[in-house]
Amino acid sequence: MKPDALRGMSKEDILNRFQPNCCVQCNVVLHETTTGNRRTARGCMCSDCYYAELGQEIEEHPIGIPRRRRGS
Numbered sequence: 001m002k003p004d005a006l007r008g009m010s011k012e013d014i015l016n017r018f019q020p021n022c023c024v025q026c027n028v029v030l031h032e033t034t035t036g037n038r039r040t041a042r043g044c045m046c047s048d049c050y051y052a053e054l055g056q057e058i059e060e061h062p063i064g065i066p067r068r069r070r071g072s
C-alpha cells in the first residue's frame with residue numbers, strides 16, 4: 001500500500017484497515033486462537049460476546065429447546 005492511500009483516512013479507518021477483525025460488540029481485536037472469531041450477521045465477534053448474545057437469544061426465543069418430560 002502506498003503511503004498516499006492513508007491520506008484522508010481517519011485514525012479509525014487506518015486501524016480498521018490493519019485490524020479488520022474487531023469484535024462488533026466489545027471492539028477487541030480478534031484472534032482465532034485467543035479471543036475466537038465468530039462471524040455473525042452483524043459482523044465479527046469474539047467468542048465471549050458471541051455466546052453471550054447467543055444465550056440471550058435463546059432466552060428470548062426459547063423455541064426448539066427440548067423440555068424435560070416428567071414421569072415415565
Ligand SMILES: [Zn+2]
Binds near residue numbers: 025048049050
Ligand atoms: Zn466481544
